[in-house]
Amino acid sequence: MAVTKILARKGPLADGIDYILDEEKTDRLLTVHLNCDPGREVQEMLDTKRAAGPNGKMDGVQYYHIVQSFKPGEVTPELALEIAAKFAEEHLPGFEAVIAVHVDKEHIHAHTIFNSVNADTGRKYHSNARSYYSQIRAVSDRLCREHGLSVIMEGQSSKAVSYIEWLRQSKGQPTFRSMLEADLRTAIEDANDLGHFFLLMEHMGWEISHGNRLEFRLRGQERFMVPGRKNPLFTEDGIRAAILGNLSAIEAGQCMPATYRVPYRPYKKHPKYTGFLALYVHYLYVLGKIEKRQYPPRMTPQLRKEVIRFERCREQFAFLRENGITTQEDMAAFQIHTEDTLSALMKQRTILNVRKKKRRSLYDALADVEVLAEARRLYDEGLSGMEEEAARYTEASTLLDKCGIPRERLTAEKAEIYQQLAEVNRSIRAERRKLALCREIQERVPKMKQSIERIETKEVIPDEHRRR
Numbered sequence: 001m002a003v004t005k006i007l008a009r010k011g012p013l014a015d016g017i018d019y020i021l022d023e024e025k026t027d028r029l030l031t032v033h034l035n036c037d038p039g040r041e042v043q044e045m046l047d048t049k050r051a052a053g054p055n056g057k058m059d060g061v062q063y064y065h066i067v068q069s070f071k072p073g074e075v076t077p078e079l080a081l082e083i084a085a086k087f088a089e090e091h092l093p094g095f096e097a098v099i100a101v102h103v104d105k106e107h108i109h110a111h112t113i114f115n116s117v118n119a120d121t122g123r124k125y126h127s128n129a130r131s132y133y134s135q136i137r138a139v140s141d142r143l144c145r146e147h148g149l150s151v152i153m154e155g156q157s158s159k160a161v162s163y164i165e166w167l168r169q170s171k172g173q174p175t176f177r178s179m180l181e182a183d184l185r186t187a188i189e190d191a192n193d194l195g196h197f198f199l200l201m202e203h204m205g206w207e208i209s210h211g212n213r214l215e216f217r218l219r220g221q222e223r224f225m226v227p228g229r230k231n232p233l234f235t236e237d238g239i240r241a242a243i244l245g246n247l248s249a250i251e252a253g254q255c256m257p258a259t260y261r262v263p264y265r266p267y268k269k270h271p272k273y274t275g276f277l278a279l280y281v282h283y284l285y286v287l288g289k290i291e292k293r294q295y296p297p298r299m300t301p302q303l304r305k306e307v308i309r310f311e312r313c314r315e316q317f318a319f320l321r322e323n324g325i326t327t328q329e330d331m332a333a334f335q336i337h338t339e340d341t342l343s344a345l346m347k348q349r350t351i352l353n354v355r356k357k358k359r360r361s362l363y364d365a366l367a368d369v370e371v372l373a374e375a376r377r378l379y380d381e382g383l384s385g386m387e388e389e390a391a392r393y394t395e396a397s398t399l400l401d402k403c404g405i406p407r408e409r410l411t412a413e414k415a416e417i418y419q420q421l422a423e424v425n426r427s428i429r430a431e432r433r434k435l436a437l438c439r440e441i442q443e444r445v446p447k448m449k450q451s452i453e454r455i456e457t458k459e460v461i462p463d464e465h466r467r468r
Contacts, residue, residue, distance in 0.1 A: 010060065013042050013046065020113055026100045030081050032085045032099040034114075045096050045115040060124075066087075067109055068083070068109060070107060072106050072107045077101045077103050083110070085099055087112070087140055091135060094118045181231075193243060194236070194240050194422045195417070199411070203371065207219060276331070315437075345428050349421065363414050365396035366414065372396070375393065
């Protein structure tokens with residue numbers, strides 16, 4: 001099994017090569033030079049860069065650094081060197097490369113540094129996520145299988161894990177991320193709605209940060225984790241959809257996490273656009289995005305940038321049409337209405353947060369009773385090291401007994417507040433997006449007018465020239 005990663009480096013070639021050839025980390029028997037001579041590798045790589053074209057290719061990325069880390073105890077240094085050398089021969093034909101196996105750590109790892117410019121073709125190497133999974137990772141995994149080594153589970157970039165997580169998994173140790181994902185799936189299956197889901201996660205011991213993205217951390221952890229960054233199922237929309245009964249279909253890839261559907265609208269005759277809407281239609285026409293034009297404009301650098309950004313223009317146009325905004329007065333009225341709505345939502349959230357704060361000690365006690373019940377049981381059986389957890393459980397249980405509110409009613413109240421907060425936060429984000437679009441449109445309108453005037457001025461062809 002080998003964990004592979006590739007690093008693009010803009011620093012001096014000598015620094016990278018000196019690092020991997022450090023005698024404290026490796027020895028000469030565990031090094032290989034491909035397409036270059038030992039002791040002259042730096043000079044030969046620089047000569048290759050200078051010879052690649054009239055001006056050379058001395059700027060940008062100077063070299064790439066590939067690291068292959070093997071599972072502890074699964075491979076010998078010699079076998080690691082053989083795999084790294086075969087990998088370089090197969091994946092990097094024509095590139096000058098230096099390979100060294102480091103044995104200074106518990107896990108053996110092979111370092112390959114190769115020139116960013118190919119000595120045979122003079123072309124630069126380009127690395128991206130697609131080339132990593134389809135080439136580097138694929139070749140490395142195949143060579144591991146051919147030599148009888150285990151292979152990391154196949155997956156796309158969204159399934160990638162850090163080396164520390166992989167190392168813990170390879171040793172059979174749970175990671176915080178795997179624990180979080182398991183608890184997320186359990187809470188999704190048991191929850192009645194989003195507020196109930198948040199309650200269940202908190203009762204499992206997770207702290208939740210509500211914002212543009214859902215973040216979770218165990219009590220005592222320093223950093224929050226964002227599971228929705230790698231798996232859309234664990235975004236707020238994905239969780240909401242899965243709670244409605246689509247969890248198995250979403251995980252099988254049969255449907256998307258988002259459940260939003262465009263509402264049915266009866267057919268209406270196409271309106272005649274005026275004001276902002278007419279300007280956007282004209283602008284998209286000038287960019288050639290509405291219909292094919294008889295005399296397309298010359299593709300200047302400025303126009304090329306505008307064409308790249310036309311999707312944003314189309315989104316703004318749809319926003320204007322949906323909300324019936326055609327004039328500056330309409331825009332001002334819409335902004336005032338949106339700001340009022342946002343202000344009301346903020347007040348509503350403040351009220352909910354105040355209610356939540358007043359019950360905070362009781363809500364935390366509910367979570368502690370759920371989370372620490374097992375610790376209290378182990379303490380009662382005589383297991384040492386559980387004294388602090390058992391004391392917290394007793395304190396929380398005593399607080400709940402003295403408050404005079406049945407735990408079932410307190411739990412339902414907590415779930416309701418969390419559900420309301422989730423909906424209010426979602427509405428606040430939507431209103432803020434509307435205001436951001438309004439600001440973008442107001443900044444863009446003057447620029448669009450200037451662009452249209454500049455483009456159409458260049459397109460005007462006098463009649464006397466046409467007759468010639």
